[in-house]
Amino acid sequence: MSDTLRIVRPSLTTRLTGWGRTAPVVGDVVEVTAADASAVVVDAPGRGVIARGLGRSYGDAAQNAGGQVLRLCDATGGMVLDAQAGTVTVGAGIDIDRLLRVIVPAGFFVPVTPGTRFVTIGGAIASDIHGKNHHVDGSFGRHVRRMSLLLADGSVVEISPDSDAELFWATVGGMGLTGVILDATIALLPIETSRLAVETRRVADLDTLLTLMSEGDHLYRYSVAWIDLMATGASLGRSVLTWGDHARLDQLDDRTAADPLAFGARQLVAVPPLVPTPGVVNRLTAGVFNEFWYWSTPRHRVDEIQTIPAYFHPLDAVGSWNRLYGRRGFVQYQFMVPFGAEGTLRTVVERIATSGASTSLNVLKRFGAANPAPLSFPRAGWTLTLDLPASWRPMADLMHELDRLVLGAGGRHYLSKDAVTTPDSIRRGYPRLPEWQAVQRRVDPNGRWQSDLGRRLELVDPPRSEQT
Amino acid sequence: MQNALGEIQTIAVFGGTSEIGLAIARRLITPSTRTVVLACRDVDAGARAAADLGRDAGTDPVMEAVTIEVVAFDAADTDSHLQVVAEIADTVGDLDVVVLAFGVLGDQAEFDADPAAAVGAVHVNYTGAVSVGLVVADVLRRQGHGRLVVLSSVAGERVRKANFVYGSSKAGLDGFAQGLGDSLEGSGASVLVVRPGFVHSRMTEGLAAAPFATDPDSVAEVVARGLRQGRRTVWAPGVLRYVFMVLRHLPGAVYRRLPLG
Ligand SMILES: Cc1cc2nc3c(=O)[nH]c(=O)nc-3n(C[C@H](O)[C@H](O)[C@H](O)COP(=O)(O)OP(=O)(O)OC[C@H]3O[C@@H](n4cnc5c(N)ncnc54)[C@H](O)[C@@H]3O)c2cc1C
Numbered sequence: 001m002s003d004t005l006r007i008v009r010p011s012l013t014t015r016l017t018g019w020g021r022t023a024p025v026v027g028d029v030v031e032v033t034a035a036d037a038s039a040v041v042v043d044a045p046g047r048g049v050i051a052r053g054l055g056r057s058y059g060d061a062a063q064n065a066g067g068q069v070l071r072l073c074d075a076t077g078g079m080v081l082d083a084q085a086g087t088v089t090v091g092a093g094i095d096i097d098r099l100l101r102v103i104v105p106a107g108f109f110v111p112v113t114p115g116t117r118f119v120t121i122g123g124a125i126a127s128d129i130h131g132k133n134h135h136v137d138g139s140f141g142r143h144v145r146r147m148s149l150l151l152a153d154g155s156v157v158e159i160s161p162d163s164d165a166e167l168f169w170a171t172v173g174g175m176g177l178t179g180v181i182l183d184a185t186i187a188l189l190p191i192e193t194s195r196l197a198v199e200t201r202r203v204a205d206l207d208t209l210l211t212l213m214s215e216g217d218h219l220y221r222y223s224v225a226w227i228d229l230m231a232t233g234a235s236l237g238r239s240v241l242t243w244g245d246h247a248r249l250d251q252l253d254d255r256t257a258a259d260p261l262a263f264g265a266r267q268l269v270a271v272p273p274l275v276p277t278p279g280v281v282n283r284l285t286a287g288v289f290n291e292f293w294y295w296s297t298p299r300h301r302v303d304e305i306q307t308i309p310a311y312f313h314p315l316d317a318v319g320s321w322n323r324l325y326g327r328r329g330f331v332q333y334q335f336m337v338p339f340g341a342e343g344t345l346r347t348v349v350e351r352i353a354t355s356g357a358s359t360s361l362n363v364l365k366r367f368g369a370a371n372p373a374p375l376s377f378p379r380a381g382w383t384l385t386l387d388l389p390a391s392w393r394p395m396a397d398l399m400h401e402l403d404r405l406v407l408g409a410g411g412r413h414y415l416s417k418d419a420v421t422t423p424d425s426i427r428r429g430y431p432r433l434p435e436w437q438a439v440q441r442r443v444d445p446n447g448r449w450q451s452d453l454g455r456r457l458e459l460v461d462p463p464r465s466e467q468t
Numbered sequence: 469m470q471n472a473l474g475e476i477q478t479i480a481v482f483g484g485t486s487e488i489g490l491a492i493a494r495r496l497i498t499p500s501t502r503t504v505v506l507a508c509r510d511v512d513a514g515a516r517a518a519a520d521l522g523r524d525a526g527t528d529p530v531m532e533a534v535t536i537e538v539v540a541f542d543a544a545d546t547d548s549h550l551q552v553v554a555e556i557a558d559t560v561g562d563l564d565v566v567v568l569a570f571g572v573l574g575d576q577a578e579f580d581a582d583p584a585a586a587v588g589a590v591h592v593n594y595t596g597a598v599s600v601g602l603v604v605a606d607v608l609r610r611q612g613h614g615r616l617v618v619l620s621s622v623a624g625e626r627v628r629k630a631n632f633v634y635g636s637s638k639a640g641l642d643g644f645a646q647g648l649g650d651s652l653e654g655s656g657a658s659v660l661v662v663r664p665g666f667v668h669s670r671m672t673e674g675l676a677a678a679p680f681a682t683d684p685d686s687v688a689e690v691v692a693r694g695l696r697q698g699r700r701t702v703w704a705p706g707v708l709r710y711v712f713m714v715l716r717h718l719p720g721a722v723y724r725r726l727p728l729g
């Protein structure tokens with residue numbers, strides 16, 4: 001490495017997991033500025049490099065056992081808001097939380113936000129994240145105007161939907177395996193207020209829910225349903241559906257209207273590092289939680305005004321909530337099935353509900369159309385997300401059984417959440433994988449970009465030995 | 469790579485025709501498993517074992533085809549170990565679980581009469597395991613993940629006169645494996661030391677069963693649980709931990725008079 005290299009944090013042998021805290025491995029974590037990333041990549045050891053954002057992907061996407069893990073120090077890269085154009089140019093290591101603190105008071109919102117503000121722009125693009133507005137606005141990649149990408153040979157290229165579109169779309173949803181995104185320009189959504197006008201409904205069962213969403217979603221920018229996957233029989237799929245839109249100024253009361261773009265997200269509490277080994281999420285606590293959530297929701301409430309954190313990121317109020325699942329961690333299983341496969345969706349919900357699983361953070365969402373990215377997860381259909389404690393023994397059989405149902409219906413799994421599926425189910429779920437791999441090999445002939453996810457799911461080739 | 473549920477993609481068994489080793493492989497095969505390597509002295513016997521294993525795995529209709537590879541490996545030929553392991557790693561990629569299952573029990577009376585035979589057995593049980601164990605550990609350390617499962621024995625926990633050559637080789641192996649595990653701390657790789665009691669297998673065929681005798685499948689179950697729970701040592705059956713807690717502390721005069729064969 002050159003003498004002038006400024007490594008913010010030197011190479012550290014660190015135990016890494018994703019947000020689910022499963023399958024730990026050890027790799028070298030290097031924190032660098034965007035300007036110095038190139039030198040680190042060129043000198044990478046034989047087992048390659050992968051970029052890591054805030055580690056909010058649940059499985060093994062942002063780790064590289066025995067190799068290098070590169071974190072972009074978020075102090076660099078900056079943030080330039082072009083209010084005229086409605087865009088922001090931002091360092092890829094910067095997270096949505098920091099971005100919102102700047103753009104919301106200026107009257108803008110991110111085009112897509114996940115259920116947590118603590119994801120980086122690099123992670124948002126690499127996962128092509130989706131939000132509650134997918135049926136209207138599509139996923140994150142659609143709003144990326146351009147980005148700069150550090151390639152395996154150390155060079156940096158500018159890519160956009162018009163310039164090397166093939167590499168651009170392979171990087172959107174490409175899980176960091178085409179290179180390190182250094183910065184990007186994102187088109188923002190203008191907002192009048194920092195509040196949401198929310199409509200909430202308690203829904204008695206799955207069929208009613210699917211009908212309501214199919215008929216009503218298009219009237220709202222945001223739509224998502226929390227679903228009780230422990231309820232069975234006539235209550236199968238009972239849920240709480242929320243629809244929302246950015247509130248207009250005239251919808252706010254006088255006190256709120258006095259500072260309509262206020263944004264002050266705070267973390268209220270944090271889960272301590274030591275939670276009893278089996279965790280505190282079990283059939284009893286999850287069941288009680290589900291009952292409470294369902295029955296504490298009014299049958300139907302309209303025009304409730306909520307803040308951005310309360311509406312989009314309720315879990316962020318509790319720091320490190322992933323520790324609640326104990327030492328063995330948890331798995332988030334997210335899949336989609338196309339419209340027309342409602343029967344399969346119903347079977348899956350039935351299987352989970354009768355499996356004895358303790359699960360409470362489950363959401364159902366309707367996706368709009370796909371974008372051109374070969375590995376982008378969303379496409380028109382239904383997506384269901386559920387959390388399960390990894391220590392729950394029957395899970396392996398259940399997961400493999402659900403995989404079969406999902407794939408049989410033409411569905412697929414979300415790579416950023418995946419921690420259990422197989423190379424074969426990714427090949428089947430993503431028929432355009434070979435197309436993506438061709439682009440990936442073009443920009444990385446020696447296999448410098450390596451992650452545990454890439455290895456486990458055989459997305460990329462092993463490193464070429466001349467590198468070792 | 470191991471997945472979040474501890475399902476394993478690649479397994480290598482050194483002593484690939486061992487009944488206990490094969491039972492462990494069979495137990496660890498899931499729909500996520502890609503490759504099993506049987507490294508054995510007798511490759512023809514290995515091929516037969518592979519066919520059986522493939523048939524067992526193949527009875528599950530959803531299981532992706534598991535590739536079973538048979539490679540030649542002689543624990544006594546320590547000079548070859550580096551290359552054998554490198555070739556395995558080259559063909560299958562990362563090794564998730566490696567099992568050291570080779571071993572010879574021998575006959576104490578024969579060893580008494582023929583020290584060279586005793587040396588041969590110790591060479592396989594101890595020296596061979598040290599050699600291949602170190603080579604594998606180096607691979608796992610570089611990988612930043614992976615588990616080495618070492619078949620020790622209660623015979624090494626407190627060596628007894630009936631099989632003290634075998635017992636002492638296992639005592640050495642056990643100490644080696646524990647130390648190796650400690651040295652891997654923080655590397656992402658780890659060692660699971662397995663201490664079975666009397667196991668009904670080819671090794672013990674014709675011998676009178678000891679108390680708490682068990683079978684290869686039960687040992688495999690204990691190993692699978694130990695791996696899942698991230699344990700460093702397991703006993704099979706588990707009760708032997710307590711039995712040996714007592715036996716280890718018996719005064720020599722009492723121990724020598726026990727009817728342990
Ligand atoms: C509570 C919670 C709620 C969530 N809700 C949603 C949701 O609603 N919708 C959704 O789509 N996702 C959701 N996610 C998942 C999350 O949005 C994605 O996993 C996201 O990628 C995490 O960003 P990160 O910065 O933590 O990236 P990491 O988890 O650190 O990395 C994720 C991937 O991005 C790559 N990457 C990171 N930085 C770069 C870079 N600079 N250049 C190239 N590649 C890079 C990594 O290599 C890895 O493959 C949620 C996660 C949590 C914990």
Ligand SMILES: NC(=O)c1ccc[n+]([C@@H]2O[C@H](COP(=O)([O-])OP(=O)(O)OC[C@H]3O[C@@H](n4cnc5c(N)ncnc54)[C@H](OP(=O)(O)O)[C@@H]3O)[C@@H](O)[C@H]2O)c1
Pocket residue numbers: 482483484485486487488489508509510513541542543544568569570571572573592619620621622663664665666667668669670671672
């Ligand atoms: N059975 C028990 O009661 C018991 C109890 C505690 C511990 N153990 C240990 O568990 C392990 C497995 O034993 P097992 O019960 O499964 O017996 P097994 O079926 O006899 O297996 C022993 C294996 O070791 C192999 N082997 C012997 N010498 C070798 C060499 N030089 N190179 C390569 N392989 C060699 C044998 O191969 P060949 O067939 O080619 O000889 C055989 O496959 C052994 O380490 C044993 O000491 C067994």
